[in-house]
Each structure stands twice: as structure tokens, then as C-alpha cells.
Amino acid sequence: MTNSNYFYALKLPNEAKYYIHENLTELKDKLTFNKWVHPEDFHITLAFLGKVEEEKLKDSIQKVRNSCLEQPGFSLKLTELGIFGPAASPRILWAGVQNEDRLYSLQKAVYISCEEAGFLLDxxxxxxxxxxxxxxxxxxKFNPDSLSTLGEFTFTADRFTLYKTNIGMSPSYETIQDFNLNIME
Structure with missing residues (x-):
């Protein structure tokens, strides 16, 4: 059993990471959070595996690769900022994306593949x-009205990644395996 956590996530292109980071600069001066995520660590989690056995991890990589071979790339638009947890003291501040069926399809394919590899997922x-x-x-108290939209920014989702968490490091997430999505020209 490995000591690090692993997860599959949609990898954001650098321009999307930069855009989010730049749009949070003013907010960082106003809001006090215990930890602001390093821009290199921005992602959309598809399946959180936790601590893993190496054989199960290898099996998940093979199953994910096979099930996602024909998954198409797609465009995603950043939308609003939001929170998880109590309104007065949230656990998470997040950036949202517009609903996109292909993102849900990709997540479902990754999730099912990980379950088939023996992982118990959320x-x-x-x-x-x-x-x-x-x-x-x-x-x-946190004021949700202090949050704004992220403006109009669309990016191409063309890959997802198996990440490993390196606790105490910044950035924290290490790429273990990239999976390219099928981009139509």
C-alpha cells in the first residue's frame, strides 16, 4: 500500500490555470483561507482513489485507458466562484465550469473503470x-456575496491525468500518467 493519495483528474491547460490565478489575486487580499491552492495544482477531480496497492493502480490505468480511448475532447467555460461547507465558514472555495455532457461522460467512464479495478469510490x-x-x-463571517463570476473564459479539455499527492510540497500534485482525449480537427 502506497503512502500517497492518487486520483484521476481533468488537467487544465496552462492558460486556464493562469486565468483563474489572475482573477483570484484581488480576492486573496480580501479573504483569509488557510491554504490557497498553487495554480499548477488546479484540476477537476474525476475519481479519488486514496492510498493504493500498486497492482490495483496498474489495473486501473489499463482499464481507464481502454474505456477512454475514444472519449472526445471538448470545450469548457469557467463560470462562477462558489463554496462547499457552512456559508459563514466554508471548507472549500471553488471555481465552477458550465455543464458539459462530455465531462460527465468522461467522469463516468473513469469512475466505472476504477470501480472495476477494485476501488471503493465516493x-x-x-x-x-x-x-x-x-x-x-x-x-x-464569510460573505458569499463577496464572490464574483470568473468572466468569459473557455478552454479546451484535451487530456486527463493520474496524479499522486506529495504532501507538504507546493505544487503538491505529481503527474503519474497523462491520457489524451480524442480531439477532432
Whole structure:
């Protein structure tokens, strides 16, 4: 059993990471969170595996590769900022993306492949988001009205990745395997 956590996630292109980071600069000065996520770590989780046995991990890679071979790439549009947890003291600040059926299809294919490899995964419904900060710790109650939209920014989702978490490092996530989506020209 490995000591690190592993997960599959949609990899954001650098221009999307930069756009989100730049649009959070002003907010960072106003909101106090315990941790702001390093821009290199921005992603959309498809399946969280946790600590893994190497054979199961290899099996999941093969099953994911086979099931996602024909998955098409697609465009995603960033939308609003939101929170998970109590409104006065949220656990997570996130950037959202517009609903896209192909993202849900990709997540389902990855999720099912991981279950077939023997992983017990979270049963909560998929809520695509990009975590940008964790654990609000401001002196005042958090005000959800302080959040804004992210403007108009669309990017091409052309790959997803198996990541390993390196606790205590920044950026924290290490690419183990990239999977390219089928981009139609």
C-alpha cells in the first residue's frame, strides 16, 4: 500500500490555470483561507482513489485507458466562484465550469473503470469544480456575496491525468500518467 493519495483528474491547460490565478489575486487580499491552492495544482477531480496497492493502480490505468480511448475532447467555460461547507465558514472555495455532457461522460467512464479495478469510490454525485482555496479562517463571517463570476473564459479539455499527492510540497500534485482525449480537427 502506497503512502500517497492518487486520483484521476481533468488537467487544465496552462492558460486556464493562469486565468483563474489572475482573477483570484484581488480576492486573496480580501479573504483569509488557510491554504490557497498553487495554480499548477488546479484540476477537476474525476475519481479519488486514496492510498493504493500498486497492482490495483496498474489495473486501473489499463482499464481507464481502454474505456477512454475514444472519449472526445471538448470545450469548457469557467463560470462562477462558489463554496462547499457552512456559508459563514466554508471548507472549500471553488471555481465552477458550465455543464458539459462530455465531462460527465468522461467522469463516468473513469469512475466505472476504477470501480472495476477494485476501488471503493465516493458515491456523492459528481459536482465538477476546481478547488482554489481551503478552510476559511477570517476574523469575520464569510460573505458569499463577496464572490464574483470568473468572466468569459473557455478552454479546451484535451487530456486527463493520474496524479499522486506529495504532501507538504507546493505544487503538491505529481503527474503519474497523462491520457489524451480524442480531439477532432
Amino acid at each position: 458515491k456523492k454525485p459528481f459536482k465538477p469544480h476546481i478547488t482554489v482555496a481551503r478552510k476559511y479562517k477570517g476574523d469575520n
